Amino acid sequence: MTFEAMWRDLHPVGRSASSGGYNRSPWTSAESELRAWFTEAALARGLELETDGMGNQVGWWRPATPEAPGLPGVLTGSHLDSVLDGGAYDGPLGVVSALAAVDVLRARGFSPSRPIGVSVFTEEEGSRFGLACLGSRLVTGASAWADARERQDRDGVYLGDAVADAGLDPSTGLLSLDDVGCFVELHVEQGRDLVDRDVAVGVASEIWPHGRYRFDFSGEANHAGTTRMEDRRDPMLTYAMTALAANKQARLAGQRATFGRLEVAPNGTNAVPSRVTAWLDARCSSDAGLAELVDAISRQGSERASRDGTQLSVTAESVSGSVVFDPDLARDLAGIGGWPIIPTQAGHDAGILSAAGIPTAMLFVRNPTGVSHSPAEFAEMADCLAGVEALADTLAKLAS
Numbered sequence: 094m095t096f097e098a099m100w101r102d103l104h105p106v107g108r109s110a111s112s113g114g115y116n117r118s119p120w121t122s123a124e125s126e127l128r129a130w131f132t133e134a135a136l137a138r139g140l141e142l143e144t145d146g147m148g149n150q151v152g153w154w155r156p157a158t159p160e161a162p163g164l165p166g167v168l169t170g171s172h173l174d175s176v177l178d179g180g181a182y183d184g185p186l187g188v189v190s191a192l193a194a195v196d197v198l199r200a201r202g203f204s205p206s207r208p209i210g211v212s213v214f215t216e217e218e219g220s221r222f223g224l225a226c227l228g229s230r231l232v233t234g235a236s237a238w239a240d241a242r243e244r245q246d247r248d249g250v251y252l253g254d255a256v257a258d259a260g261l262d263p264s265t266g267l268l269s270l271d272d273v274g275c276f277v278e279l280h281v282e283q284g285r286d287l288v289d290r291d292v293a294v295g296v297a298s299e300i301w302p303h304g305r306y307r308f309d310f311s312g313e314a315n316h317a318g319t320t321r322m323e324d325r326r327d328p329m330l331t332y333a334m335t336a337l338a339a340n341k342q343a344r345l346a347g348q349r350a351t352f353g354r355l356e357v358a359p360n361g362t363n364a365v366p367s368r369v370t371a372w373l374d375a376r377c378s379s380d381a382g383l384a385e386l387v388d389a390i391s392r393q394g395s396e397r398a399s400r401d402g403t404q405l406s407v408t409a410e411s412v413s414g415s416v417v418f419d420p421d422l423a424r425d426l427a428g429i430g431g432w433p434i435i436p437t438q439a440g441h442d443a444g445i446l447s448a449a450g451i452p453t454a455m456l457f458v459r460n461p462t463g464v465s466h467s468p469a470e471f472a473e474m475a476d477c478l479a480g481v482e483a484l485a486d487t488l489a490k491l492a493s
């Protein structure tokens with residue numbers, strides 16, 4: 094089945110008729126449909142498929158006659174879950190391209206001397222349970238199931254129950270990466286570097302450190318009309334000033350800060366709220382910079398809270414440290430096609446595997462607008478196919 098045919102298969106799954114965006118939260122029907130699709134696509138290629146207790150998957154193409162049995166394998170893949178109302182490419186492009194690259198290698202008559210695995214890690218976005226790259230963190234041991242299972246989604250559903258409801262059982266164990274010698278993730282670029290360079294493919298040099306922090310603002314519920322302005326303890330005001338401070342601090346430091354998610358209680362039109370919960374996504378070019386930025390925003394929020402008679406508490410919910418990919422591997426792969434080596438501010442499972450000590454690389458495919466985490470996310474078919482060829486060349490080099 095060609096890349097285009099696989100892409101057509103995935104197009105409608107979890108797609109909103111109104112926005113054209115994708116809602117493929119992990120352990121929901123849409124993502125379960127994608128897991129079934131991947132299972133079928135892997136088995137149709139004769140890959141030796143493993144689905145672990147969380148729904149992480151890997152399909153292995155093993156050498157017919159291993160010259161040196163037991164050589165560590167080359168793993169490639171990405172994720173199928175999406176952010177809320179996300180784009181079509183973030184994640185699935187890496188999975189479909191990996192399957193298509195196996196097809197290309199077979200069509201070329203290539204036979205690997207070490208195993209080639211195609212993987213899918215679940216809850217990469219952390220959009221349901223708040224921890225980025227949850228699937229790969231559990232597989233690498235960066236996070237423990239005993240802790241993770243207590244996480245709740247926005248509806249109060251526990252992770253443990255969500256996984257069980259999807260027909261999975263974590264007690265059956267997780268994927269093992271012991272036989273993985275290196276990992277390559279192909280991903281749509283979430284930025285404009287390749288566009289500005291007018292090239293279709295790039296190689297990642299690093300992932301900026303980034304984190305997600307819950308800001309709990311509490312005040313005093315009261316009447317929107319009868320309560321004088323000077324008598325209020327309004328958490329919405331403190332939140333608003335904190336959001337302004339975050340934007341200013343990030344601009345001054347040349348970093349990134351976003352409040353993209355908000356919950357207000359009781360969320361009434363004619364009442365001063367009692368509580369506002371806001372989630373900050375912060376990203377910086379260094380670990381120290383990230384700590385400084387979050388500290389500065391938290392400090393200014395607390396100072397504002399004391400002026401407003403409100404309270405603020407800040408809780409780190411997901412932190413991903415700086416990742417510098419194996420420079421020799423990056424240079425090696427970039428040499429295949431003369432591809433540029435560029436940084437990214439987006440987190441990826443590749444970052445988790447790299448942090449776990451697995452030599453890791455990323456290939457980026459040009460995104461004409463650079464827009465991501467949006468229905469507008471896009472990549473030209475010609476660039477997607479160039480990415481497949483680049484991944485096939487990469488796998489041929491690594492698995493020879």
Ligand code: HGY
Binds near residue numbers: 439
């Ligand atoms: O949020 C991120 O950085 C990634 O897209 N999961």
Ligand code: MN
Binds near residue numbers: 217440441
């Ligand atoms: Mn992604």
Ligand code: MN
Binds near residue numbers: 176183218466
């Ligand atoms: Mn993403």
